[in-house]
Amino acid sequence: MPVVARLQANSPIFAPDLQQLGQVFFPGGELAIAVPEAPDDGGVSAAAPAAASAAVSGAAPAATAGTAPAAASAGDSGPAWQVTVTALPVDTGPDELPGMTAQPRPIRWRVRVEAIAPDGRRDAQEEVVAAQPDWSPRQYDHRLRRAARRLMLAVLGGLTGIAPGWGILTGVRPTKLVHDLLDRGLPMAEVRRYLAEEYRVRPDKVDLVTEVAARQRPFLRHGAGDPERYDPRAISVYIGIPYCPTICSFCSFSIYPLQEHRGELPHFLAALHRELEIIGAAVAELGLRIESLYLGGGTPTSPPDREFAALLEQIERALLRGQRPREYTVEGGRPETFNRFKLDAMAAHGVTRVSVNPQTTVQATLRHLGRIHTVEKFYRAYDLVRRHPHPFVVNCDIIIGLPGEGPAEVAQTLADMRRLAPDNLTVHTLAVKRGSRLHGEGAGPEVLRRLTPQEAEAMVAEAAATARSLGQHPYYLYRQKYMVGSLENVGYARPGTESLYNIQMMERRQTVIGLGAGATSAWFYAPANWLLKAPENPSHPGTYIARVEELAWRKVEHLRLLFGGETLAPAPRPPVGTETGF
Ligand code: SF4
Known part of the structure; x- marks a missing residue:
């Protein structure tokens, strides 16, 4: 089957995002995904903390910063979409971010997505992600990945005319995020805003997922902290x-x-x-x-x-x-x-x-x-x-x-x-x-x-x-x-x-x-x-x-x-x- 899209990134942490959003924008199409080898055991999970740790400490991770993506596999020639995700550190220095000089040294990362359509149309957008001192490496990786997904959504959405209802929200259970946010005390109005802004979920899907979650709440007292309704057995x-x-x-x-x-x-x-x-x-x-x-x-x-x-x-x-x-x-x-x-x-x-x-x-x-x-x-x-x-x-x-x-x-x-x-x-x-x-x-x-x-x-x-x-x-x-x-x-x-x-x-x-x-x-x-x-x-x-x-x-x-x-x-x-x- 001919390759419909060649998707590449300069870090293995983006591989799942290329796969998931690739399926959304090119359904049923053959995707050629190229990312650098992950260190250690070669898995994405092994690479993710490494990339983030380096980000927080200010060092450019070998597998991430400035590394050219692996070449796309053979047999993927022909007219196809080209999508490139890069994440590069921006060393801000203490003068640019006063008050954030304590260890670990703050650093920002610039995430950029560029796409070229088979007919030559192209677009590129970027977003800067600033590390917070209390983010764990895993949380930082997720912020970088979420930024990359938002950018892919914007760039590919503009070029293909597809506006995915669930935005960048992936996973089997969209309601789980809503319940997690409600459990932390966020009012429903804030949950709705968060879904729309952070995950780019379309208003009709925000309505659906929040309606479902609201109807489920009375059945989910286990773990939601209502001692009267809670039956631990x-x-x-x-x-x-x-x-x-x-x-x-x-x-x-x-x-x-x-x-x-x-x-x-x-x-x-x-x-x-x-x-x-x-x-x-x-x-x-x-x-x-x-x-x-x-x-x-x-x-x-x-x-x-x-x-x-x-x-x-x-x-x-x-x-x-x-x-x-x-x-x-x-x-x-x-x-x-x-x-x-x-x-x-x-x-x-x-x-x-x-x-x-x-x-x-x-x-x-x-x-x-x-x-x-x-x-x-x-x-x-x-x-x-x-x-x-x-x-x-x-x-x-x-x-x-x-x-x-x-x-x-x-x-x-x-x-x-x-x-x-x-x-x-x-x-x-x-x-x-x-x-x-x-x-x-x-x-x-x-x-x-x-x-x-x-x-x-x-x-x-x-x-x-x-x-x-x-x-x-x-x-x-x-x-x-x-x-x-x-x-x-x-x-x-x-x-x-x-x-x-x-x-x-x-x-x-x-x-x-x-x-x-x-x-x-x-x-x-x-x-x-x-x-x-x-x-x-x-x-x-x-x-x-x-x-x-x-x-x-x-x-x-x-x-x-x-x-x-x-x-x-x-x-x-x-x-x-x-x-x-x-
Ligand atoms: S489990 Fe359901 S879907 Fe699968 S074969 Fe049986 S009836 Fe069909």
């Missing part, structure tokens, strides 16, 4: 079933077609039963309260009736042991896997929320995606759940930007959503990730480039208007790499039907225990507001089956450390402006 549990009837072309999870793995299913369910028993005993021993439970995957409703009902029975006996979670979701990724028997079993075992996911109600698209259900099948499954005497909260997932879909197809799906009126509507924007069939077949670039950001945004706005017309509001939000239009996924809900699990999993303010294949856990130590690294279950069912005992006991050890010991002091929060990682 509340947790969530996720259970992953790694099978689906067929694999959707956009799916990047490690999911296996059930028909081909039918013989493995009893072994997987037996292993899961063992993990449920071990973790259930630990939950009881430590006096933990399961606030929300999420049965996902894959499609957990894929197994035949008898196995599915037995699974719910095992969850109730081995894990819950008399507890009734406030929320218990079953993700029915595929409408063809629903029937009355399974719904009766769900109702009997305390399930409160069911996802029936069409993704689209355009038959041709469903076929193209490799989903074997029809639109009629979705309507029938939805009806079955809705008419069931148990008052399930019903969620529908839809995706904007599916291959072959434009405004007319999206309008058809949204008209169906208005007619069916689910309690929750989750609006995804297609992401073409490595591991998906779309990516493997080389269709990713075409899919990502097919719609302009404006076209994708218009459809996402229609979906948002549909959700609001159903009395729903946005309550959780996340972003992914390689998304159409660099947009976002948003969960909408009627008031009172917000999914606790989705909020807690996304905002990481509560411990989540992941069970089953491919399940990830999140260990949250509320007294100190720490999120600790948690073990991950292998996604391959065979590996999971072989290692389940060891995996489960390792989790028990972690849970005992987390909930069985002394309370540690809260970690101090860094001042506003020195946050890293966004």
Whole structure:
């Protein structure tokens, strides 16, 4: 594939920024990124502190100042965008910055971004970043990187006409920054101003992310310091079933077609039963309260009736042991896997929320995606759940930007959503990730480039208007790499039907225990507001089956450390402006 843009910098600390903003401005295009080798172990993280330390002490870091970028790789010739980021120290001296002569010596850095379009148009802008004595090397690196991203946004935005809604804000959880700022006592008006000025977030996205965060606050008392609402022993549990009837072309999870793995299913369910028993005993021993439970995957409703009902029975006996979670979701990724028997079993075992996911109600698209259900099948499954005497909260997932879909197809799906009126509507924007069939077949670039950001945004706005017309509001939000239009996924809900699990999993303010294949856990130590690294279950069912005992006991050890010991002091929060990682 021809190179669309050659992006280079004189320090390895800028490599992630070239990659991330390169994807925003040249979606699906081949990028040639050239930065100098990082010292020591060759990683960017190793180079970053080195560059910043040198900056604070006034010495020009060898890998950074004035060093020519490494040559772009071979095979990147031809007309392409050229983008160059340079960061060079400006030795101000004590006379220019009186009062800042104490060690470490203050120094300013000039960050400059220059871009040349294939048609010869060009622009260059620069910004000077002055080190503050209390900045750590890591914080200083982030300031330099943020300046470089702002400059890339301005220069490339001007030349391409693209105005990315999220500005330079990167990462999966834009709400995390808002919560961090609110936790430090910043009023919401100041948070909004900060997002716009520091991260160049567009006003409509500032509205969205602050609305979502404000709606989440009442659910996030863990770690937000409200002793009345704070339950230090509340947790969530996720259970992953790694099978689906067929694999959707956009799916990047490690999911296996059930028909081909039918013989493995009893072994997987037996292993899961063992993990449920071990973790259930630990939950009881430590006096933990399961606030929300999420049965996902894959499609957990894929197994035949008898196995599915037995699974719910095992969850109730081995894990819950008399507890009734406030929320218990079953993700029915595929409408063809629903029937009355399974719904009766769900109702009997305390399930409160069911996802029936069409993704689209355009038959041709469903076929193209490799989903074997029809639109009629979705309507029938939805009806079955809705008419069931148990008052399930019903969620529908839809995706904007599916291959072959434009405004007319999206309008058809949204008209169906208005007619069916689910309690929750989750609006995804297609992401073409490595591991998906779309990516493997080389269709990713075409899919990502097919719609302009404006076209994708218009459809996402229609979906948002549909959700609001159903009395729903946005309550959780996340972003992914390689998304159409660099947009976002948003969960909408009627008031009172917000999914606790989705909020807690996304905002990481509560411990989540992941069970089953491919399940990830999140260990949250509320007294100190720490999120600790948690073990991950292998996604391959065979590996999971072989290692389940060891995996489960390792989790028990972690849970005992987390909930069985002394309370540690809260970690101090860094001042506003020195946050890293966004
Ligand atoms: S239904 Fe969901 S989990 Fe299953 S293959 Fe499709 S996208 Fe993947």
